[in-house]
Amino acid sequence: MxxxxxxxxxxxxxxxxxxxxxxIVNVKGKLGELSQSLRDGITLELTxxxxxxxxxxxxxxxxxxxxxxxxxxxxxxxxxxxxxKIEQELVGVGYRASHSGQMLDLSLGFSHNVSIELPVEVKxxxxxxxxxxxxxxxxxxxxxxxxxxxxxxxxxxxxEPYKGKGIKFANEVLRRKSGKTAGK
Numbered sequence: 001m002x003x004x005x006x007x008x009x010x011x012x013x014x015x016x017x018x019x020x021x022x023x024i025v026n027v028k029g030k031l032g033e034l035s036q037s038l039r040d041g042i043t044l045e046l047t048x049x050x051x052x053x054x055x056x057x058x059x060x061x062x063x064x065x066x067x068x069x070x071x072x073x074x075x076x077x078x079x080x081x082x083x084x085k086i087e088q089e090l091v092g093v094g095y096r097a098s099h100s101g102q103m104l105d106l107s108l109g110f111s112h113n114v115s116i117e118l119p120v121e122v123k124x125x126x127x128x129x130x131x132x133x134x135x136x137x138x139x140x141x142x143x144x145x146x147x148x149x150x151x152x153x154x155x156x157x158x159x160e161p162y163k164g165k166g167i168k169f170a171n172e173v174l175r176r177k178s179g180k181t182a183g184k
Contacts, residue, residue, distance in 0.1 A: 004066075009051040027077055030080070031082075033080065042054070087170035092165040103118075119149065122139070
């Protein structure tokens with residue numbers, strides 16, 4: 001049995017979980033509402049304030065989906081109750097970030113500024129302090145969408161290994177190269 005799949009999911013107060021007839025799980029909380037379709041053979045059992053993910057048999061495909069389904073549902077429950085946050089740092093001379101509503105405007109050393117329109121579910125805050133790198137803070141209740149948006153922003157200027165210039169996650173540790181002067 002899957003170690004992750006057999007763990008029960010605690011439902012915090014204020015979160016409502018429903019399993020719809022066409023095998024779709026719907027989770028509603030104070031931050032928003034998410035839904036996920038379940039594969040055939042995977043079922044959810046709702047007890048007092050716990051969710052247990054069950055599988056019909058021990059087929060290889062169902063064993064693979066057992067832990068995945070449990071993780072997806074747990075992420076949905078945590079997302080609608082607490083939410084998720086990702087911070088990104090702009091490292092480089094002249095790199096700036098600003099936002100107005102759902103538009104994120106980035107100055108990344110190109111000949112033009114890069115503008116990104118963010119989904120409605122993702123909230124953005126930019127901060128620039130003197131002497132520190134500009135910071136982009138993304139928050140959302142949808143972990144999957146938040147990670148996708150953060151990866152899209154990072155792909156505009158990934159950090160390079162020599163000076164570390166680019167967009168990096170705030171807690172990311174980069175492997176640095178010494179350059180050609182280190183060999184002498």
